[in-house]
Amino acid sequence: GESVGLHLPTLSVQEGDNSIINCAYSNSASDYFIWYKQESGKGPQFIIDIRSNMDKRQGQRVTVLLNKTVKHLSLQIAATQPGDSAVYFCAEKPYNTDKLIFGTGTRLQVFP
Amino acid sequence: DAGVTQSPTHLIKTRGQQVTLRCSPKSGHDTVSWYQQALGQGPQFIFQYYEEEERQRGNFPDRFSGHQYPNYSSELNVNALLLGDSALYLCASSLAGGTNEQFFGPGTRLTVL
Numbered sequence: 001g002e003s004v005g006l007h008l009p010t011l012s013v014q015e016g017d018n019s020i021i022n023c024a025y026s027n028s029a030s031d032y033f034i035w036y037k038q039e040s041g042k043g044p045q046f047i048i049d050i051r052s053n054m055d056k057r058q059g060q061r062v063t064v065l066l067n068k069t070v071k072h073l074s075l076q077i078a079a080t081q082p083g084d085s086a087v088y089f090c091a092e093k094p095y096n097t098d099k100l101i102f103g104t105g106t107r108l109q110v111f112p
Numbered sequence: 113d114a115g116v117t118q119s120p121t122h123l124i125k126t127r128g129q130q131v132t133l134r135c136s137p138k139s140g141h142d143t144v145s146w147y148q149q150a151l152g153q154g155p156q157f158i159f160q161y162y163e164e165e166e167r168q169r170g171n172f173p174d175r176f177s178g179h180q181y182p183n184y185s186s187e188l189n190v191n192a193l194l195l196g197d198s199a200l201y202l203c204a205s206s207l208a209g210g211t212n213e214q215f216f217g218p219g220t221r222l223t224v225l
């Protein structure tokens with residue numbers, strides 16, 4: 001069946017360092033891959049997306065990389081800040097649907 | 113510009129009861145999706161409403177039903193509640209034909225005893 005999963009459940013980084021959150025997916029029939037950030041007590045917040053025909057996309061302090069050969073997605077956060085502490089989910093949107101398939105999440109902890 | 117709002121924020125029910133959760137989409141959005149998020153898990157797609165009709169559905173039983181009103185607000189109804197229905201229920205809104213960004217509300221925490 002379809003699944004989107006993450007390699008590491010918890011990632012601890014020092015403030016100012018770069019963070020890399022990884023995700024593996026199994027469904028090849030998706031046209032978009034999306035990263036969401038969820039803070040405690042809040043709903044998921046859109047960070048960045050990437051279309052399946054792209055390899056890399058950059059936003060403000062974030063970069064998403066897509067490797068379709070090995071079905072791997074990553075989110076890079078530059079100069080990680082305390083406000084980046086949250087659970088990060090990767091999600092995919094299959095072709096011809098609007099539903100999102102989420103993975104189980106990675107908790108990012110930023111310490112001073 | 114109001115974001116997505118949901119009510120109530122918390123709810124406690126007992127097994128076998130019925131529950132209705134409500135969602136108001138972000139201003140200008142016409143599509144509402146509902147997700148169930150169990151503790152420690154990612155959200156699971158329940159269904160999506162557009163033009164007052166269910167457009168897509170995930171792997172949830174018929175006990176889960178919904179409705180969308182002409183003003184685009186939506187309700188999620190769950191009948192014959194089970195302990196396993198305890199979760200955070202998230203509403204997400206978007207604009208049909210727009211970007212892939214779905215805006216999520218804060219959710220309703222449902223506890224079934």
